[in-house]
Amino acid sequence: MAKNEKAKAKTEQAKGKTKETLGRAVGNERLTAEGRAEQSKGDVRQAKEKTKDAFRH
Template sequence: MGVGDKAKNVAKETKGKIKKETGEATDDRDLQAEGKAEQSANALKQAGEKTKDAFKK
């Protein structure tokens, strides 16, 4: 995984966390769920990329 890909994934995961926190603060369950989903999806994507990197070595 390149540095650019890592940065994108971290940025998207952070965006998801912000959405989740905003949803919690405003009691907006839809926004909270959307943020949680984005956060989980990008964490999973990072794990997959790390696995690929491990097999490249």
């Protein structure tokens, strides 16, 4: 299950980066903000998984 969560984190980060870049390109502040938020969710998920891994080893 941890690998699944790590994959979700990477996917969220990538989607967020894409949204942010697209938002900046077209001048859409809302899309840019959504992208940043999605990246943050991915970062938090990834940090949580790294913390779990640290306690497993």
